[in-house]
Amino acid sequence: MRSFLPILTVVTAIVVFWYGAAVWMNAKWAQDQAVRAGVELSIPELVADTWSQERPRLPAPHQVVVELWNTTADMALQGRAMSKRSLIFHGWITLSATLLGFVMGTGAGILLAVGIVYYRVMDMSVMPWAIASQTIPILAIAPMIIVVLNSVGIQGLIPKAIISAYLSFFPVVVGMVKGLRSPSSDQLDLLRTYNATPNATFWKLRLPSSTPYLFTSLKIGMAASLVGAIVGELPTGAVRGLGARMLTGSYYGQTIQIWSALFAAAILAAILVGAIGLAERSILKRMGMSQ
Amino acid sequence: MRNAPVIEAKDLNLTFETNDGPVHALKGVTLTIDKGDFVSFIGPSGCGKTTFLRVVAALEHPTAGSITVNGMSPDDARRRRAYGYVFQAAGLYPWRSIRDNIRLPLEIMGFPKSEQDTQIDRVLDLVDLRGFGKKFPWQLSGGMQQRASIARALAFDANLLLMDEPFGALDEIVRDHLNEQLLHLWGSTDKTIGFVTHSIPEAVYLSTKIVVMSPRPGRITDVIESTLPRERPLDIRDTPEFLEIAHRVREGLRAGHAYDDE
Incomplete structure (x- = not known):
C-alpha cells in the first residue's frame, strides 16, 4: 500500500492532462459547429461540448469509460456478452x-x-x-x-x-x-x-x-x-x-x-x-x- | 593391501594453451597417496593445487606423465565412483531439501529408492545434520550448508574424498569447528582425503601429509609427513611439535616464492 499514493498522483495527473488535451483538441470542431449554428459559446459551454462530442479527435476519459462499460459489463448483464458489438x-x-x-x-x-x-x-x-x-x-x-x-x-x-x-x-x-x-x-x-x-x-x-x-x-x-x-x-x-x-x-x-x-x-x-x-x-x- | 597407494602420480605435466602463451599449471609432479592418508595441498594461487585435485577427479587431463587412482585411470576411477568432490561453494540446489540434495548423486547413479534413504540417513548422522533433512538450504547457516555438501559427497560411499578449499568462505570459528568435525569423520571412517587449502594452521592441524606447492610452473616444493598423532584436540595447535611443522610449511612456501622472484 506504500505505492498507493504515488500511483494515485500519477494517475490523477494523467487524467487532468487528458481532459485538458481533450478541450484543446476538440475546441475547433465545437467552435465550427457553433458558428454554423450562429450561436456564441461561453467557456463552460465550450468545455462541456469538447467533453461530450460524438466523434471527438480525443475522447474524454469518461466517454471511454462509458463506452467500455456499455460494450462489456452492460451487455453481459443483458446476456449479450457474445454479441458482435461486445x-x-x-x-x-x-x-x-x-x-x-x-x-x-x-x-x-x-x-x-x-x-x-x-x-x-x-x-x-x-x-x-x-x-x-x-x-x-x-x-x-x-x-x-x-x-x-x-x-x-x-x-x-x-x-x-x-x-x-x-x-x-x-x-x-x-x-x-x-x-x-x-x-x-x-x-x-x-x-x-x-x-x-x-x-x-x-x-x-x-x-x-x-x-x-x-x-x-x-x-x-x-x-x-x-x-x-x-x-x-x-x-x-x-x-x-x-x-x-x-x-x-x-x-x-x-x-x-x-x-x-x-x-x-x-x-x-x-x-x-x-x-x-x-x-x-x-x-x-x-x-x-x-x- | 593396506598400503596400496590410492593415488600415484608420476612426473605429471599439465599445460594450458592460452592467448598469452602456454601456462604450466603442473610440472613434474610426482606424488603417492596411501589409503587412509589425509593429504593437504597448500600454496599460493596458481601453484596447481586445485589443478592436481581436478586431475585426480578426471576434470582435467594431464598433458604428460601418468596418474592412477585406485590403480586405474582417473576416468575409470570416476566411473566406479571412486571419489566424492567438495567445492568451496556448497552448491546445494535451492529447490531441493537437504535430503533431496544428498539424494542427487544417488539418483544420478541409479541407487534403488530404499537404499537411497538408508544412505542419506547414514551420512546425515556422519556430518551431524540429523533432523535437518527436511530443511531447505536457505534455512541453514553457511557452515551447515557446507556440511550438507560433504554429506552429499559421502553419500555414495566413495573411499576417496577430494575437497577444494571447502571451508575457505567460512569464518574462523566455524572453520575450527568444521575442521574438528572433519577429523572426527576421517577417524571414524577409512576415507582417504585430499584437501586443498591456503591456511597453514588448517593444513597442519588436519593432515598426515602436507604437500607444499609453488607457482609458475606449478610444482611440489616439499612433502611433509606429519608427526602429530591421529587423535588431535584443537589445542594441539599450541604444542611445539605443531609449531615446528607449521614453520617448515612456511619455509617451504617462502622457498617457492624466492625462486619465483628471481
Missing part, C-alpha cells in the same frame, strides 16, 4: 489467438534454446536468424503470413496465433539460453564427478536453474503475443477481435471505439502479465529462488 466477444477472439500463439511461441522458444545450448552448430546458426526475424517489421510480414496460410486453406485463429508466436518466441529463446547456461562451472563439474548424462544434467540442474529467466521471458512474450494477435487481425478484413475494432473505428472516425478497444487491450495485457507474475512469485518461492 468487447467481451472481441476480447475473447484476440485472447484465444494470443494464448494459442503464446503457447506455440513459448514451446518453440524453449526447444530452440535447448538446441542452442546443446548443439554448437545451432548456437552458430540459429541465433543470427532469430535476431534477424525480429528486425522485420511485423506489420510487413503479418499480411504475408495471413495470405500464404489462407491460400492453403488455413484461416481464422491459426494464422493470428502464428503471428503471435513469431513475436513471442524470441524473448523466450534469449531468456532460456541465458537461463540454461546459468549454472556455474562448479555446479556442472559436480555433476561430471557423478558421471551424469547430459539428460540428467538438463532435467536436474539446467532446467530448474532456468526457471527465473523463463518467467521474465514469459512476461515479455505474453505482451508481445497480444500485440501479434492484434496486428494479425488488421489484414483479415477486420471482422473480429480487438484489432478489428480499432481498424473499423478508424475507418468510421469512431475515436471512442478505438480508445475503448485500446484500453481493453491494455487491461487484457495487464491481467495476463499479472497472472504470470503471480505464478512466478509462488513458484520461485516454492523453489527457494525468490530474491
